[in-house]
Amino acid sequence: MRVIPSLSQLCKDMTGYDFIELFLQSKFRSKIKVMGGDKLRIDAEVFADFFKPTVSRIISHLAYMLTKPVVQGCAAILMVGGFSESPMLHEKVKSSFRNMKVILPDEAAVLKGAVIFGHEPTTITERICKYTYGEGSTHRYSKRCNHPIGRVQMDENGDLRCYDLFITHVKAGQSVKMDEEQPEMISTPITDDQTAIGVDVYASSLTNPQLTTEDGCNLIGKLRVPISDTSSGSNHKFGISFIFGGTEIVVKVVDKESGEIMLKSVDFLG
Structure with missing residues (x-):
């Protein structure tokens, strides 16, 4: 193995010894030979231990x-x-x-x-999901909430709400077919005068994430859906579902009042 000059200089700057000098002081010195001043010959047994x-x-x-x-x-x-x-x-x-x-x-x-x-x-007709995919959500706070306590704040209506909730659409390890639409989840506005809802798409390395703030959870896409008719207020329902196909996820949002459909593609490989 050739020792590049920059590595040897880095060792000297940090320890006062160059790379080969450090090796010769180590417990492996009987199994390492210096060849030509800039090369090391390492016993196969020692090298295999690295792996x-x-x-x-x-x-x-x-x-x-x-x-x-x-x-x-x-x-x-x-x-x-x-x-x-x-x-x-x-x-x-x-x-x-x-x-x-x-x-x-x-x-x-x-x-x-x-x-x-x-x-x-x-x-390719079917694939196994590497991550758990879902959306961020919120609901009114209750002492009977069965998720870990996270961010709880007062909303515009004066109600305490739990934020950063992870709503799972498909779990890591789950098999999904090409272009198969997953079960629909219903979402509603928080306030009566809300003119749009946001759909934040998350991927998590956990099988059963509870909060979007947990380690291994990452935001991979955002979708803003306008509400053209606010007459239904906070009772206005939107159906949200994920469709898996190719190298991306498609998020489908259906306005249950107007029947309008919005689609958003999210990178599947991230």
Whole structure:
């Protein structure tokens, strides 16, 4: 392994020793040789240890995923991506899942799959959601609220309201079909004179998020829906549903009074 001058200089600036000097002072000095002044020869055993924590986490995660009902009956593991070409990872996967076929394609499978999808989108009919998707919401505060206590403030009507609530439309790990519309959720204005409602779309790494302020929750899109007729006040109903297809989510908002439909595309890959 060649040690680039900038790395050696960085070590010297921070510790007073250059990179090779630090190595020679470490517990690995008997297994490392300096070659030509700017190169290190490292025993294979030491180098392999660098990868053990990552490989172990991948194996643990695979074992966990294979317990999920959605993958019951799975008979093969397809390894794609740059790190999947590591012989250490490949051999560990094969030895850990002996009852499954492990496939390592010779070509860039992810890139090829993206090209195929671009030319023929119907080749993918179903996908597993990586994240939980939903919308931010609010409701009147009650001592019987069954969600974690978050932001509670007085609204324009003088009522206490709970804000930043996460309303789930589809959960992480859930299978969704191409262009399949998910169950509709009903939303209403907060005040009688409200002239628009906002729909904030969130993605969360949690399976059952309760608040949009939780760690792992990110705003991925915003939609503003005008209310042309305010005569129904806060009883004006809007149906909100998510449609999954391709590389994006489509948020569909239906005005239950006028029948008007608004669609908004949100990046699915974020």
